[in-house]
Amino acid sequence: MHRSCLCEKAGGDLVLRPAVLEDASLLLAWRNDPETRAASRNTAPVEAGEHAAWLAGLLEDPARRLYIVVAHGQPCGQVRLDPTGDGLQLSWTIAPQRRKKGYARRAVSLVARAFSERTLTAWIRPENHASIRVAEAAGFRLAGTRDGLLKFVALGVADVQGR
Numbered sequence: 699m700h701r702s703c704l705c706e707k708a709g710g711d712l713v714l715r716p717a718v719l720e721d722a723s724l725l726l727a728w729r730n731d732p733e734t735r736a737a738s739r740n741t742a743p744v745e746a747g748e749h750a751a752w753l754a755g756l757l758e759d760p761a762r763r764l765y766i767v768v769a770h771g772q773p774c775g776q777v778r779l780d781p782t783g784d785g786l787q788l789s790w791t792i793a794p795q796r797r798k799k800g801y802a803r804r805a806v807s808l809v810a811r812a813f814s815e816r817t818l819t820a821w822i823r824p825e826n827h828a829s830i831r832v833a834e835a836a837g838f839r840l841a842g843t844r845d846g847l848l849k850f851v852a853l854g855v856a857d858v859q860g861r
């Protein structure tokens with residue numbers, strides 16, 4: 699799996715770089731933003747110590763990826779990939795003050811292209827219209843519902859060819 703930065707085509711101003719431990723406070727602020735909490739499975743605020751341990755564990759795990767979305771040189775969000783039985787589960791957040799500029803659509807589409815050999819999944823609350831648009835723009839399609847969440851799937855190249 700990719701360990702390096704993901705970049706848009708030449709001239710693009712958006713880069714996804716692998717997260718590092720020093721991103722902990724930025725990531726915690728985004729995680730505890732009320733809109734992010736409302737969109738998450740676990741809506742409770744996360745405490746700093748617990749968050750630092752979670753981030754350290756994630757960064758040590760070769761099967762997981764966490765990217766910081768950098769636009770015009772400024773960190774403006776994150777995209778995470780976690781292994782599932784049959785592929786990778788994506789989740790994403792854009793910093794509150796940087797929303798509605800197209801960053802989520804561009805960042806998630808970039809990740810979906812970079813990992814197009816794998817089957818990608820995203821779980822989205824039905825009222826999260828922005829994320830539904832982001833997922834659809836990145837090639838995900840609605841594949842079902844569970845526990846009140848919509849399951850979006852982008853089939854991996856191998857799955858599509860094997861049909």
Ligand SMILES: CC(C)(COP(=O)(O)OP(=O)(O)OC[C@H]1O[C@@H](n2cnc3c(N)ncnc32)[C@H](O)[C@@H]1OP(=O)(O)O)[C@@H](O)C(=O)NCCC(=O)NCCS
Pocket residue numbers: 733734737738789790791792793796797798799800801802803804821822823826827828829831832835
């Ligand atoms: C959802 C979120 C990631 C969207 O990020 P963003 O960078 O503002 O999204 P974009 O600017 O790329 O917009 C994507 C689409 O959603 C639309 N959109 C953006 N904000 C919206 C809103 N509040 N309500 C409805 N539509 C919205 C945009 O118009 C755009 O539509 P288009 O593709 O038809 O032009 C961001 O609001 C966020 O981080 N929310 C909290 C965390 C979260 O919901 N994470 C996802 C969990 S599944």
